[in-house]
Amino acid sequence: MNLITSTIGQGLLWGILALGLYLSFRILNFPDMTVEGTFPFGAAVCASSIVHGLNPLLATLLALLAGMLTGLVTGLLYTKGKIPILLAGILTMTGIYSINLRILGKANLGLLNQATLMKNQLLLNLPTNFPAIVVGLIFAIIVVFFLALFLNTELGQAFIATGDNEKMAQSLGINTDNMKILGLMLSNGLIGLAGGLLAQNGGYTDVNMGIGTMVIGLAAIIIGEVVYGDLSLTARLVAVVVGSILYRLVLLLVLQLGFSTNDFKLLSAIILALCLMLPLLQKKFRVKQLLQKGIQKP
Amino acid sequence: MTLELKNITTVVNQGTPEEKTILHDLNLKLHDGDFVTLLGTNGAGKSTLLNVINGSLKPSTGQILLDETDITNLSEVKRAKAIAQVFQDPKMGTAPRMTVAENLLLATKRGQHRGLKLRGLERHMEEFTEKTAQLPNGLSERLNTFVGNLSGGQRQTLSFLMATIRQPKLLLLDEHTAALDPNTSKNLLELTNDVVTKKQITCIMITHQLRDALKYGNRTIVLNSGKIVLDAQGKEKRQLTEEKILEFFTN
Numbered sequence: 001m002n003l004i005t006s007t008i009g010q011g012l013l014w015g016i017l018a019l020g021l022y023l024s025f026r027i028l029n030f031p032d033m034t035v036e037g038t039f040p041f042g043a044a045v046c047a048s049s050i051v052h053g054l055n056p057l058l059a060t061l062l063a064l065l066a067g068m069l070t071g072l073v074t075g076l077l078y079t080k081g082k083i084p085i086l087l088a089g090i091l092t093m094t095g096i097y098s099i100n101l102r103i104l105g106k107a108n109l110g111l112l113n114q115a116t117l118m119k120n121q122l123l124l125n126l127p128t129n130f131p132a133i134v135v136g137l138i139f140a141i142i143v144v145f146f147l148a149l150f151l152n153t154e155l156g157q158a159f160i161a162t163g164d165n166e167k168m169a170q171s172l173g174i175n176t177d178n179m180k181i182l183g184l185m186l187s188n189g190l191i192g193l194a195g196g197l198l199a200q201n202g203g204y205t206d207v208n209m210g211i212g213t214m215v216i217g218l219a220a221i222i223i224g225e226v227v228y229g230d231l232s233l234t235a236r237l238v239a240v241v242v243g244s245i246l247y248r249l250v251l252l253l254v255l256q257l258g259f260s261t262n263d264f265k266l267l268s269a270i271i272l273a274l275c276l277m278l279p280l281l282q283k284k285f286r287v288k289q290l291l292q293k294g295i296q297k298p
Numbered sequence: 299m300t301l302e303l304k305n306i307t308t309v310v311n312q313g314t315p316e317e318k319t320i321l322h323d324l325n326l327k328l329h330d331g332d333f334v335t336l337l338g339t340n341g342a343g344k345s346t347l348l349n350v351i352n353g354s355l356k357p358s359t360g361q362i363l364l365d366e367t368d369i370t371n372l373s374e375v376k377r378a379k380a381i382a383q384v385f386q387d388p389k390m391g392t393a394p395r396m397t398v399a400e401n402l403l404l405a406t407k408r409g410q411h412r413g414l415k416l417r418g419l420e421r422h423m424e425e426f427t428e429k430t431a432q433l434p435n436g437l438s439e440r441l442n443t444f445v446g447n448l449s450g451g452q453r454q455t456l457s458f459l460m461a462t463i464r465q466p467k468l469l470l471l472d473e474h475t476a477a478l479d480p481n482t483s484k485n486l487l488e489l490t491n492d493v494v495t496k497k498q499i500t501c502i503m504i505t506h507q508l509r510d511a512l513k514y515g516n517r518t519i520v521l522n523s524g525k526i527v528l529d530a531q532g533k534e535k536r537q538l539t540e541e542k543i544l545e546f547f548t549n
Contacts, residue, residue, distance in 0.1 A: 149416075150414075152416055152417055153413070153414045153415060153416055153417060154407060154412040154413055154414075154415050154416075154417050155412050155413055155414055156417070157396075157400065157403065157404060157412070157417050158404070158412045160393070160395075160396060161393050161396065161404050164393035164394060164395045164396055165389075165390070165392065165393045165394065167385075167390055168390065168391055168392060168393055169393075169404075170354075170374055170375055170378070171352070171374070171378060171382075171383050171385075171391070172378055172404055172405060172407075172408045172409070172460075173375050173376070173378030173379055173407075173408050173409035173410070174375065174404075174412070175375050176375075
C-alpha cells in the first residue's frame with residue numbers, strides 16, 4: 001500500500017513535468033531537450049534556496065522562475081540565433097550542468113533535515129506519502145486550471161496555431177518567434193517547478209537527476225493519449241497527469257517482477273518505445289477488428 | 299488602397315555560383331479595387347512577386363508602398379493586418395488540429411494584438427454559421443470539426459473565407475484553386491470573383507488557366523523572366539485572347 005501511495009504522489013509531481021513537456025512536444029510540435037537540464041536546475045535552485053533558509057513555497061516558485069529562464073535561453077537560441085531546436089536544447093542543457101554544480105557547490109545536496117512543502121505543519125498528521133499526494137494534487141490542479149485558461153485566451157489560441165501551422169500563423173499576423181519563446185518559457189517553467197517539488201519530496205537534489213526525464217515526461221503524455229484517445233484540450237491536460245500516474249504504476253509493477261532499480265532507465269525507455277509503437281502494433285495485429293469480432297461472435 | 303512597387307529587383311543565392319535574378323527592376327501600381335489576374339510560365343517570378351509583396355521575401359533593391367506608406371522593411375507578420383493570403387496548398391492556410399470555428403476565430407483577429415482576453419468563441423458562432431452557410435461545400439455543418447478531417451476543397455474554401463472574413467486592404471491568391479478538382483476549383487473561383495468584386499477588395503490572383511485569367515478581374519498581367527511584359531486593363535483586357543497571351547509567354 002505504501003508503495004502505491006508513494007507512486008501516486010510521485011506520479012502527480014512528475015505529471016507537472018509532463019504538462020510542461022506537453023506544451024513543447026505536443027502543442028509547439030517539437031522536442032525540447034532543455035528539459036534534462038531544466039529539471040535538475042529547478043531542483044538545485046529550490047534545494048539551495050531552502051538550505052539557505054528561504055521559505056519552501058518561495059523556493060518552489062524560484063524553481064519555476066529558474067525553469068522559465070532556461071526556456072528563454074533555448075527560445076532565443078532557437079528563434080533569434082537560428083539554431084535548430086534539438087541543438088539549442090542540448091546546448092542549454094549542457095551549459096546548465098555547470099551552473100547546477102556552482103549552485104549546489106557539489107554533485108548533490110540533501111534536504112533531510114530541512115523544511116519542505118511536504119513537511120508543512122498542515123500536512124504533518126497525514127499518513128506516510130499522503131503529503132506528497134496533497135501537494136502534487138494542489139499543484140497539478142492549479143497548473144491544469146491556469147494552462148486550460150491560458151490556452152483558451154486569444155494569446156493561447158495564437159500559441160496553439162503556431163505549433164499547428166506556423167506559416168498560417170504568420171500570415172495571420174502572429175509573431176511565431178515570440179510564441180515559441182513564450183511556449184518554451186512556460187514549458188520549462190513547469191519543468192523547473194516539478195524539479196523543485198520532486199527534490200523536496202525525495203529529500204535531495206543531484207546534478208545527474210535530469211537524465212531520462214524527457215522519456216518520463218513523454219511516456220506520461222503518450223500513455224495519457226493511448227488510454228483516453230480523442231479529448232478536448234483541457235481534458236487532455238488532465239489525461240497527461242493521469243498518464244504520469246499510470247506510468248509510475250506500470251514501472252512499479254515491472255520493478256515488482258524482480259528487476260533491479262538499476263534497470264529503471266532501461267525499463268522506462270522500453271515502456272515508452274512500446275507506447276509509441278502501440279498505434280502501429282494495434283493496426284498491424286488488427287486489435288480493434290479482433291475485439292469487434294469477439295463482440296459479434298460471443 | 300494603392301500598392302506601388304518601385305524598381306523591385308530580387309536576387310537569390312547572392313554571391314554564390316547559383317546566383318539568379320528573379321525580378322528585374324519591376325514597377326507596378328495597383329489602384330483601389332483592382333482585381334489582377336497574374337500569368338506567367340514556371341519560374342517567371344509570379345510567386346516571388348507575391349512573396350515580395352507579402353513580406354516573406356525582402357527585395358534586393360526597390361521600394362514597396364502601401365497607401366503611400368513605405369512597407370519595404372515591414373515583416374510579413376506586421377503586413378498581415380493589411381494583406382491577406384491564400385496559398386496553393388490547401389494544407390498551408392489552415393490549422394489542422396483546430397476546429398473550423400477556431401480557425402475562423404484566429405482569422406477575425408488577423409494582424410491585431412492578441413492578449414490574455416478569453417477567446418469568446420461562442421460570441422462569434424452565429425456570424426460563422428451565417429458566413430459558412432453562404433459557401434458551397436457544407437462547412438456550416440462542420441464548424442466544430444477538426445480542419446484536418448476536411449477535404450482539400452473544404453480546407454481551401456475555409457482558407458479563402460479566413461482571408462476575407464475581415465476585409466483586407468490587399469488579397470493575394472497564389473494559384474489557390476490549382477490543387478482542387480475541376481468542379482471544386484470552378485466553385486471557389488466563382489466565390490472568389492463574387493466576394494472580391496462585391497467587397498471591392500484589391501486582389502492579385504496567380505493562375506495558370508488562361509481562360510480564368512481572361513474571365514476574371516479587370517486587369518491581366520503577364521510576367522516573363524521577371525519582367526512585366528503585358529499589363530492589360532479596360533478595353534485592352536476585353537480584347538485579349540488566349541493566343542495573344544501565349545505570345546507574351548514565349549517572346
